[in-house]
Amino acid sequence: MVEPSEGSRSDIPWWIWALAGALFFTYATLSLRIHQRMLSHSFDLGIFEQIVRSYANGHLPVSEIKGPDFPILGDHFSPILALVAPVYRLWPSPMALLVVQAALIAASVLPLTLWARRALGSPAAAVIGVCYGLSWGLASGVGSDFHEWAFAVPLLACSLTALATGRMRAAVWWALPLLLVKEDLGLTVVVIGLVIARRGDRKLGITTAAVGLAGALLATMVILPAFSPSGSYDYWHWLNGSEGSEGGLTDLLYKSTIGLITPEVKISTLLLVLAPTLFLALRSPLMWIAVPTLLWRAASELSTHWGTAYHYSLVLMPIVFAAFIDALIRRNPSRSSLRRYLAGSAAITLLVLPQYPLWQLVQPATWREDPRIAVAHRLMDRIPDGATVQASNLLVPQLTNRTSASLYGWPDSRPDPQWIMVDTRVPFNQRWPLNVLQEAQALGTARAQGYLTVSSEQGFVLLKRPS
Structure with a gap:
């Protein structure tokens, strides 16, 4: 011993x-x-x-x-x-x-x-x-x-x-x-x-x-x-x-x-x-x-x-x-x-x-910079502090410290948010809760309800509800 x-x-x-x-x-x-x-x-x-x-x-x-x-x-x-x-x-x-x-x-x-x-x-x-x-x-x-x-x-x-x-x-x-x-x-x-x-x-x-x-x-x-x-x-x-x-x-x-x-x-x-x-x-x-x-x-x-x-x-x-x-x-x-x-x-x-x-x-991929991330943050910066927003799953944690953020496509999310931001290029195996078709339909419905497209860049779509 x-x-x-x-x-x-x-x-x-x-x-x-x-x-x-x-x-x-x-x-x-x-x-x-x-x-x-x-x-x-x-x-x-x-x-x-x-x-x-x-x-x-x-x-x-x-x-x-x-x-x-x-x-x-x-x-x-x-x-x-x-x-x-x-x-x-x-x-x-x-x-x-x-x-x-x-x-x-x-x-x-x-x-x-x-x-x-x-x-x-x-x-x-x-x-x-x-x-x-x-x-x-x-x-x-x-x-x-x-x-x-x-x-x-x-x-x-x-x-x-x-x-x-x-x-x-x-x-x-x-x-x-x-x-x-x-x-x-x-x-x-x-x-x-x-x-x-x-x-x-x-x-x-x-x-x-x-x-x-x-x-x-x-x-x-x-x-x-x-x-x-x-x-x-x-x-x-x-x-x-x-x-x-x-x-x-x-x-x-x-x-x-x-x-x-x-x-x-x-x-x-x-x-x-x-x-x-x-x-x-x-x-x-x-x-x-x-x-x-x-x-x-x-x-x-x-x-x-x-x-x-x-x-x-x-x-x-x-x-x-x-x-x-x-x-x-x-x-x-x-x-x-x-x-x-x-x-x-x-x-x-x-x-x-x-x-x-x-x-x-x-792993090299961990340290590789993705230019889409800078685009995402630039678009998120257009959302004012305190606003209500629905966003894609991976975008939500980037917004929770300064907005009232909820998950886009989640049935219990607050309806009619002031802003919607969606990443349409999320890989298939990381998509949740909406698949590609459901997401496209939901964005079409939002636009039909009057949401305006503020920006669409690098797969990120930013919509705003009319005042």
């Missing part, structure tokens, strides 16, 4: 700070470059900017993209986003959100790497820190706009580190804010409480689990329905199936058994979650904390929840790597065995790295 490094518990070596700083720079660079290339989306960067902008302006969050004055506290329960408001007041831009997200995710490397250093030594900690920081789940999240789950990443890293090192009360205090990140994380708090109870502090653990369950129920059964225009929590259908389906006992039995592992992409995702740890994470009780997230994703009817794209694996990465560290400590490996485990983890991390967004940073 490698001897732990000596020193005060508060000491963080310079190289761990350097690693966190390098990861922050990497994450921020990728996110900002995606946005500068006009590849960020209305769902979700545009929505989250409107939420944070609401908090920054001193009122409850609304999103015009979701619908006219749509109350976001009726959609998802994420009041922790109010913490971004001070940054946004200083820098009213979607880029502020992306930088905050990069900082939150990069910060999560500190507790995990420091714990690994004390228990396994500095070389092992360095390898684990790099593998965690470059893990595909974090990369997918960073490359997919901004999401509230970014707050959960450092909270989980701190909570699990405290739990594994016997600081149970600290583990609870780091876990409880998860209730303010998103409604599904209440179940994660429940499992954290159960693990604490299993480790000996039954009263604290059961109390934590009860608070987690109460928080999840309060959010989904009371707060969200109270604010929702529909009067209910709108995402139950992801678990219940499409509206109007008959369901029944047979359907329930299927979804709770075979349905959790089919189609095969669900198994592939689970294998990829565990692969960077050489499946050693399964030997740690900390891995139970990932079960709620894995279960609701597998049970969901939304296919994007099943795979490895987007942000859905963000919260899994600190859990699985904490379980990896814990499992290594429990195995008490020799130096040679530890080196083999770390080499395997590094090899898998590097093997899958080119398949995920961080690899974009070494």
